[in-house]
Amino acid sequence: MLVSSSLAGPLIAGGVTLAAAAAVVTNAALLPGSQIFGQTLIVGSDPKQVALTFDDGPNDRDTEVLLDLFAEHQVRATFFMIGRFVLQRKDLARRVLAAGHVVGNHTMTHPWLAWQSGTRIREELYGCHAALQDTLGAPVRYFRPPHGARRPLVLRLARELGMQTVQWNVMGKDWLPIGVEGVLRNVRRGLSHCARRGVAANILLHDGGDRALGTDRSATVGAVRSLLAELPAQGHQFVGVDRWVAELG
Numbered sequence: 001m002l003v004s005s006s007l008a009g010p011l012i013a014g015g016v017t018l019a020a021a022a023a024v025v026t027n028a029a030l031l032p033g034s035q036i037f038g039q040t041l042i043v044g045s046d047p048k049q050v051a052l053t054f055d056d057g058p059n060d061r062d063t064e065v066l067l068d069l070f071a072e073h074q075v076r077a078t079f080f081m082i083g084r085f086v087l088q089r090k091d092l093a094r095r096v097l098a099a100g101h102v103v104g105n106h107t108m109t110h111p112w113l114a115w116q117s118g119t120r121i122r123e124e125l126y127g128c129h130a131a132l133q134d135t136l137g138a139p140v141r142y143f144r145p146p147h148g149a150r151r152p153l154v155l156r157l158a159r160e161l162g163m164q165t166v167q168w169n170v171m172g173k174d175w176l177p178i179g180v181e182g183v184l185r186n187v188r189r190g191l192s193h194c195a196r197r198g199v200a201a202n203i204l205l206h207d208g209g210d211r212a213l214g215t216d217r218s219a220t221v222g223a224v225r226s227l228l229a230e231l232p233a234q235g236h237q238f239v240g241v242d243r244w245v246a247e248l249g
């Protein structure tokens, strides 16, 4: 054992370094914009473009209402689906793809991947991949980790399956009980932040809930209805996240 009168110094320094290292790892695992654990897609270069992205479906009623709204406004969106719901609502998942939207993998059961074993991470990604591809009969090229949480293995497995990992830079926080106005306030605040920085917006919303089918997302739908009217009037253009992939090079 090292005994030294100067032990307190290195220990404190070591403690600080460890804390800093832990913070870096936590940020790399959880911050949607962090690229430390590997490259993830957030937005393309055209600041007028907006991607509406929906996680945790397919979900009865609200996914269908959104599809009707998008058909009416001729808008493409992106849906990151949970595998176990895809298997329970195959027709709905097919309807999303058939309507021309981007469909992505959001794992089989929605765990925090950053803290799971390698075996579990593999099961979650591969399970959802199989559920989607068998149901849709089409390749799935996009992946969003639940809660945005990942570690290098998560990104590596996504790549192995031919998927680009996609995060976000605007949150509606529609999992909170804040109603249509609350969701809109969060989205508008995020959009102004993007406008100030001169970047496009990748908006995270939810058409389902990770715990069960049938989660009420009517506040999200109400907010989307407003955004479909107000954003084009401000010169914005809605795109699927696939539009931005080519720019990654």
Ligand SMILES: [Zn+2]
Pocket (backbone or CB within 6 Å): 055, 056, 106, 110, 146, 147, 210
């Ligand atoms: Zn989710």
